Amino acid sequence: MGLIPTMIDLQGKRVVVVGGGIIAERKINNIISAKPKITLISPNITPKLQTLVDHGQIKWLKKNVSSQDLKEAFLIIAATNKEEVNQQIVAEAPDYALINAASDAEAGNVQFPIYLQRGKLSIAISTSGASPILAKKIKQKLEKTYDESYENYLDFLFEVRTMIKNAKLDREEKQTLLTEVVTNDFMNAAQQTKYILSLQQKLKKRD
Ligand SMILES: C[C@@]1(CC(=O)O)C2=NC(=C\c3[nH]c(c(CCC(=O)O)c3CC(=O)O)Cc3[nH]c(c(CC(=O)O)c3CCC(=O)O)/C=C3\N/C(=C\2)[C@@H](CCC(=O)O)[C@]3(C)CC(=O)O)/[C@H]1CCC(=O)O
């Protein structure tokens, strides 16, 4: 395997999830905020998955999986409790599809790291299958360091960077400004507002 962490845009993409148990539920919870088109294939599903079906957030085909179901999928998640069915899904998946194999991660070509999200900040943790429990522990530690205040801080950094990117400054000046905001001095809203106002003044003078 040659695994590297990436950010994938799943919005509007066709995702096929096979199996309706607790693992399918966890994987769907993990990706649903990205707004993919999820089709769930399983003879039975958990109550929480049923709620998603009832709200029209996912489509459910109440049956055993067949190779036809895998066509045109961008991502396939094989999460049945039958090892041989999961293997067959991997074998029959189209060449272009991304595949996550829940019972034998190495059989697929995508693994989902556990992740922590604070608005625009994402921190993903993977142990490449060595210990998902360690990955979870590390996430809990990072949650304390990168607390909720990072959500606003990232929005602030985004706003500042957009202003600087569009300003008539040379590369060095841009670099200096982009570096000076990445410090603990700008973690609260009052400091952020003050900085944005002073930056606006500074950039106005340059126009
Ligand atoms: C972090 C977390 C995120 C998530 O899944 O959302 C996650 N597993 C979690 C928990 C967990 N998973 C397992 C246990 C039982 C203890 C144990 O076995 O150690 C527990 C503990 C628990 O449940 O608390 C069993 C297990 N996991 C995988 C296999 C298959 C294999 O190893 O081949 C088997 C054996 C199945 C079997 O026995 O048949 C595979 C994967 N699990 C991964 C992620 C990816 C690797 C990430 C990494 O290595 O860091 C990978 C490759 C993902 C993938 O499927 O893409 C989530 C945190 C919980 C949470 O958020 O609440």
Ligand SMILES: NC(=O)c1ccc[n+]([C@@H]2O[C@H](COP(=O)([O-])OP(=O)(O)OC[C@H]3O[C@@H](n4cnc5c(N)ncnc54)[C@H](O)[C@@H]3O)[C@@H](O)[C@H]2O)c1
């Ligand atoms: N990746 C992980 O983190 C992780 C953690 C624990 C377990 N697992 C693996 O995930 C698998 C699923 O675990 P679970 O707890 O969700 O199991 P589960 O028994 O709760 O659910 C399995 C689901 O698969 C469905 N199913 C069975 N045969 C099918 C078929 N032919 N077509 C379509 N659906 C079918 C069942 O009806 C059921 O809804 C386990 O086999 C285990 O190896 C993965």
